[in-house]
Amino acid sequence: MTLVEQGFFVKHFSTILMSVAVLAVSAACQSQPELPLLTNTAPTPSPTLGEIGADTFSFERVEKINIKNLSGIVFHPQRKTLFGVGDEGHIIEFEPDGTLLQQEPVRRGADFEGITCDPATGLLYVAVEGDEVILEVEPDNLQVLRDIAIDRVFDGQVLLDPKGDGIEGITFVPDSASAMGGVFYLVNQSKELGGRDPSIIFKVEIADLAGEPQAKIVHYFALGVTDLSGIHYDPSARQLIVISDDNDQLSRVSLSGQISHTYRLPGDKQEGVTIDEHGFLYIAQDSEKGLLKFTPSEPAF
Secondary structure (H helix, E strand, O other), rough: OOEEEOOOOOOHHHHHHHHHHHHHHHHHHOOOOOOOOOOOOOOOOOOOOOOOOOOEEEEEOOOOOOOOEEEEEEOOOOOOOOEEEEEOOOEEEEEOOEEEEEEEEEEOOOOEEEEOOOOOOOOOEEEOOOOOEEEEOOHHHHHEEEEEEEEEEEEOOEEOOOOOOEEEEEEEEOOOOOOOOOEEEEEEOOOOOOOOOOOOOOEEEEEEEEEEEEEEEEEEEEEOOEEEEEEEEEEEOEEEEEEEOOEEEEEEEEOOOOOEEEEEOOOEEEEEEEEEOOOOEEEOOOOOOOOOEEEEEOOOO
């Protein structure tokens, strides 16, 4: 049976939505200078966590998910379905109610930790932790089209330590100035705020180097939050939605790193986040519990 529980998320949800929209428009109209290179990542002041309301939000568990350790999820706008990845190299496609459409062991033993979609081409992109590569995947048959290595260094500084936890989430952001029509934002799942393996969000662009595709880091910023575990771009607000597992929180963040609001999550190994066309919010859990579907009191999150 579907488990429905009331009581998670902020009070006065519609008021917050209006505030977030104003902040997003303001950020889009202002110039966004690159942040200086950080040798010791300092926390960015964050608003207080949203107050838990008893009548503003509900969630249900999607019971049919047939994959253990769901570590990433994305809504596909062309197919109107959800794709998920597991940390044993599997990709699945399923309906919003959990009905399985296809499942494939794409790369057995690989640590798939995030998945995103280019809404223009429909192609999927999977973040592989440890190897620190992005896989480009055809959604029709889940075949890998190419491996894209991620450069670990930015401006002479190591940002992804080979001995660190590695990338944990990925999202595609359309950008007409980019050769491939967009860029990627990824999160590094680190328990540290500085050093050689900082907890950061970083932006990469795909370039061909000597005939081989490579994801070059072109910008990064810190939120002052450790254990970033999932990321999703919301085009309606032009903001990133970022979750942290250890801290059980979800934040709305501008593309230059300003936090507009932070929400409390009913935490249990939250490792993936996406929003569908109707405004339902999905949180993938790397546990037996699988997937939560949040229903806001307003038609869009």
